[in-house]
Amino acid sequence: MSASWLLRRLALILYTVFIVSVLVFGITQALPADAAVTLLGENATTEALNAIRERLGLGDPIWWQYLRWVGHAATGDFGLSMRTGQPVGPEMLTALGRSLLLAVAAILVMLVIAVPLGMVAAVRQGKLADMATGLISYLGVSFPEFVTATLLAMLLADTLQWLPATGYVSPLEDFGGAVRHLALPVLTASLILVAHVARMVRSETLDVLHSDYIRAARLKGLPERTVLVRHALRNALLPVVTIVALDVGYLLGGIIVIEEIFAIPGIGRQLMVAVTARDLPSIQAGALIMSATYAVANTLADVAYAVLDKRIRYD
């Protein structure tokens, strides 16, 4: 992977974010809501409305308003929330941090469950263990996250009283508390993903196990465990990296439901609140930050791919 490739990928990320920024700005402009009316309420006087339009620059040409917004956004200034009056940027970034914590934890937990599950299913193809993992996988994808979440909460929080049902604690303040509060949402998010990643690992492992180099590894006398772990696992995991990158996109979107159920103030939930309150600066900031995160995650996946498979060269 060359420096010029990385630079081009960075440019691509910026380009993506630019397109999204135009779309986001355009959509918020097209909304029937008048920012001034939203701010001051239906009963505001015309003078007051005009004054605030003047102050917010709402009378300026659209392209000038866009440039001003983008220019400020580039420095992290997304304006003030129409709902709380607080700066939107820091608020959204804090929320993003919480969501990322949830997403990364969910992906790690998912990998720890799904990879061994898929490997075992492949090695015992057609046997009981294979069918059992297949069944679990299909059950996993069949349940929408709100059902899984509710069932898990009923069992682990309500009946057994092991875990708190809702809320968020920062891991910097109380690590143990944070883990306990995150356990249910992380489990819910990862269970959805386990299903298809385990299937993917299974089919990839089957492919790899039928390859000539695995046969060669066996016939040169390597113990089966070495063949599986050293020779099969790495090659079977390669395509999974791509899937995981796509899952980041799912998590950023799908996590809204989970955040809502477990009352976690992540970026999904903040965005929901912003939409409900017609809080334009928050909507713009949230959408832009999410798309940038997605673009970065995909680039990281491509880098990981090149690190794992030396045949892939980006130049």
Added chain:
Amino acid sequence: MTAVLSLRDYTLDYLTGSRPLRVLQDISLDIAPGEVLGLVGESGSGKSTLAWAIMRHLPKNARELSGSIRLGDTDLRGLPPRELTRIRGRRIGMVFQDPSTALNPTLTVGRQVTETLVNNRGLTRRAAWDLALELLGHVELRDPDALMRRYPHEISGGEKQRILIATAFGCRPELIVFDEPTTALDVITGARILDLFARLRAETGVAALYISHDLALVSRVADRVAVMKKGRLVEEAPAASIFARPAHEETRKLVAAVPRPENRLVHDRPGDRVLLAAEAVSVRYARPRLFRPPPPPATHAVGFDIRAGEILGIVGESGSGKSSIARALTGLADFSGGIRFDGRPIGSARDMDGAYRRAVQIVFQHPDGSLNPRQTVGEILSRPLKLFGTGPANLSGEIGRLLEQVRLPAAYATRWPHQLSGGEKQRVAIARAFAAKPSLVICDEITAPLDVSVQASIIELLLALRAETGAAYLFITHDINLIRQIAHRIAVMRRGELVDLLPIDAVDADHVHPYTRDLMAASPTPVG
């Protein structure tokens, strides 16, 4: 002296569909210490299955009915999997056909060599690394240390096979099974691998089972040769005499099918009319990029001409640009330079009009890839027929005529490609090319995936078609003996350049390019 490997009355079935298929029948053979037994036979004769049975790596549907396989004093059939793991690599090594797929693409070469030595010789990693350096140096690989830090895709096929052979010998087994170890390599590389095999064998005295479909090649390295047909051993004879006095009909067939350069199949001389002239044709695949020097061209300023009805052979090692020429002439690859066809200048693929495309046809190496699996043979042949002016009324008659022209029953029109054998598929591909009534047919390694006996029948067909239609052939191959039987002239390519263009009776002359001499010397000549 007891045999290293001994099979007695070994019989094996594959369970396929309704009834079992007998793959090996009452196989009995012995390999003495230090002996090389060559095993030859057509594809499907069971020679590879025999290797898998010895390695105890049979597919799940295999059923062993009777017999024994003994390695020294050990009964291999009775061993549990754990014991087998201890025998593989340590007491029986194996070298595979394609070195490119036998190495794990995501681990360095050094890692894969040392793990084998650590596992089979009980060495520490350090000691294994040092031994690996020594082994690779011993098989004439330059800079083994750098080589071992590379990944398989970063080194050539010949280097990979050298490394795999060095590793197999380095584990000091009693027996090594070689499964067509040079088939995937080009002639010169293959010949060097063969020399290496002979040298290491002489030094170590390891016994070997050498499997190949190439009788000429096997008789060069083996002490004894066993011939298989339909799962049975039909003849076993010393390598020195099997060519001279083949006893069984199958052996005679294999011997007869081996192409011998002195046995010319073409006796006429082509006319003087130049059909196609290539002038300084260069093919470049990757586009030049900003800030980056352009990649070297696949072929560099290649010029030659083909006369009407001539057979021009193009030979050279893999990567020498032979196929790029075929791609340029058919408009599949962009090229610079020029082509004159029947006196008409053709500057680029865009100048190739219907008349040119009709006159110049190509047959590819792998019929599996070039025949659409979702079309019947009739549909495959109807396309060029319709394109070149056969009306719907005559279509089925023309298809039948084409099939009979390539010696296939007309009823094959309703068959699917997967219902045909490799040789039959290649006949369909040839029929498709001749549907356009071409004046030049480019044959790109068309017999490479076929057995020697099937190859012989395809060559016979091509020569008959040429006699009927007067078509010229541009015959790309790495089989020197074969091309010396049929070509009027031979073009020798090396690293994208044409180094020699010789009439067939001049290829052994003194003034040829040194590379041409190497190439001619490298092809295995039938002994006996």
